Amino acid sequence: MRTDELVATLARGSAPVVRRRWWQLQLPSAALGLLVAVAAVWLGLGINPQLSLALEQWTFGLKLGFSLTLGAVSFVWWLRLGQPGATAGAAPTLTGGLFALVLALGAIVLLSAEGQRLNLLLGTSWLMCPWLIAMLSLPTLALGLLVMRRMAPTRLRLSGAVTGLLAGAIGMGAYVWHCPELQAPFIAVWYSLGALVPTMIGAVLGPRVLRW
Amino acid sequence: MSDPVVEIEANFRLGLAGNELAYHRALAALTGHLRGFFRARLSSAHEHAEDLVQETLIAVHTQRHTFDPTAMFAPWLYAIARYKLIDCYRRRGSRGREQTIDDASALFATRNDTAVEARCDVQAMLARLPPRHRGPIELVKLQGLSVAEAAARLGMGESAVKVGIHRGLKTLARDFGDIA
Numbered sequence: 001m002r003t004d005e006l007v008a009t010l011a012r013g014s015a016p017v018v019r020r021r022w023w024q025l026q027l028p029s030a031a032l033g034l035l036v037a038v039a040a041v042w043l044g045l046g047i048n049p050q051l052s053l054a055l056e057q058w059t060f061g062l063k064l065g066f067s068l069t070l071g072a073v074s075f076v077w078w079l080r081l082g083q084p085g086a087t088a089g090a091a092p093t094l095t096g097g098l099f100a101l102v103l104a105l106g107a108i109v110l111l112s113a114e115g116q117r118l119n120l121l122l123g124t125s126w127l128m129c130p131w132l133i134a135m136l137s138l139p140t141l142a143l144g145l146l147v148m149r150r151m152a153p154t155r156l157r158l159s160g161a162v163t164g165l166l167a168g169a170i171g172m173g174a175y176v177w178h179c180p181e182l183q184a185p186f187i188a189v190w191y192s193l194g195a196l197v198p199t200m201i202g203a204v205l206g207p208r209v210l211r212w
Numbered sequence: 213m214s215d216p217v218v219e220i221e222a223n224f225r226l227g228l229a230g231n232e233l234a235y236h237r238a239l240a241a242l243t244g245h246l247r248g249f250f251r252a253r254l255s256s257a258h259e260h261a262e263d264l265v266q267e268t269l270i271a272v273h274t275q276r277h278t279f280d281p282t283a284m285f286a287p288w289l290y291a292i293a294r295y296k297l298i299d300c301y302r303r304r305g306s307r308g309r310e311q312t313i314d315d316a317s318a319l320f321a322t323r324n325d326t327a328v329e330a331r332c333d334v335q336a337m338l339a340r341l342p343p344r345h346r347g348p349i350e351l352v353k354l355q356g357l358s359v360a361e362a363a364a365r366l367g368m369g370e371s372a373v374k375v376g377i378h379r380g381l382k383t384l385a386r387d388f389g390d391i392a
Contacts, residue, residue: 007239010273016230085287152275154295
């Protein structure tokens, strides 16, 4: 087919474009991922029996704040990656800054503690924490990649990674309701790693599944 | 208008609102710029560049819902053209050339209106689509029937016809790359 014929073919009968906004598709998909993860915590892992005590600690706020902020920033980044030509703005800097801040807080607490340092860092669940967060992020990662396929990402590996980062933040946001740990160093290290796992899975999958 | 991008953008926006004629003008004007852009960046035969022009036009069409009306047109178009170019380099295994850094203005710097036949035949590729996608595309896009007429002729629902066109064009855009 000649190019001018193709142009005529594409233009013929083209209807007005209905643009789906972020709260119509992307936000519900992230919310659904969170819902599935919270249900898995509730029905599978179980809610932390000491939750009411945990809620009084500032470090619970740290966990929840880490998840919420990372979720919000990566969500915006994710949206922009799906749109050709859109710049990421402050999202990469904010993401880096957030991880640096949480790690710095963890380091300060760890260094200022006398003894008990190993316990502050490892708690009782360090072996499980990152993997559970990663598992809880998988529904969001799958949904996120599906939604990303409907957008037009031009940087596939980065788009996959940021989809994973968003999924990680959502996995964290669900895991806090189960997690028995309240030490800042523990959160800084193992929660970050928990978010990193889906990010890497996303980076590996991106070029394969997001190509268009 | 002196700046070609201003006119193309205006027509493209009208096209998004449903103005078929303006949309046709926008795509037709884009063709020349895309051709100039790709030919300058592909050392091989012009047929490859023509494939890429067609592939990019289909991508612009199927992805036009990702264009944010509050944003500028040139960076959006450039990102798509650049993505298709890099994808082409990658398929042909010449990774070294991915580093070409230029910006959206490069796209409108050149123009070439001498078409050559593309190596990939869209008609032949249409034949590979499943009937539920091919039928709607042929009737609506090639023969110019309305969606309602096509739906009646094919015994499909109107939304099924629209979905068929959309999915079929997406498949076409993807397969283009795999064959080229």
